[in-house]
Amino acid sequence: MPGPRPDRPLPAVELRVPTDEDALYWHRAFNDPEVMEFHGGAPAELSVYEELTARQRRHHAELGFCLYTLLDPADGAVMGFTGAQPWPGDWGPVGEIEIGWRLGRAYWGKGYATAAATAALEAVRAAGVRDVVAMVDARNARSIAVTRRLGMHHAETLLKPLDGRTAHCYRLGV
Secondary structure, eight states: OOOSBTTBOOOOOEEEOOOTTHHHHHHHHTOSTTTTTTTTSSOOOHHHHHHHHHHHHHHHHHHSOOEEEEEOTTTOOEEEEEEEEEOOSSSSSTTSEEEEEEEOGGGTTSSHHHHHHHHHHHHHHHTTOOEEEEEEETTOHHHHHHHHHTTOEEEEEEEOTTTOOEEEEEEEEO
């Protein structure tokens, strides 16, 4: 797997298994149309994040990895999430482990997504998972760039069933 970009070392990040309180932090961090542009467009209700954080705690207990809360080690602020989980859809890479990330707008463009995804890959490896996928909206140049920095390759192009938009499936043997 490639290391940091030669022009900029990766920043420090901290991951934790999501707590009940993290549902509110995720809701606040993602309550921004720009953040949600490639995730349905509109900010989600708090209940969505309450269910998601509970599901991630179950994943961690059962699988040894999850979508972790991403913390800024300097001040403990919740920046978003990163990690892996079984692909939740009934289309696309069903049965595979998907790595993903979502950060609050204030943290974009600083290397946090790549640093956090790299740390998440370590957790996935430690749990014995050898291969992961990343499903990325074809218009999301920032996330596509993260997949490249992680050493992933474009494996297939799919249409999302709900909105008909194009998604790319990236693969990495970890």
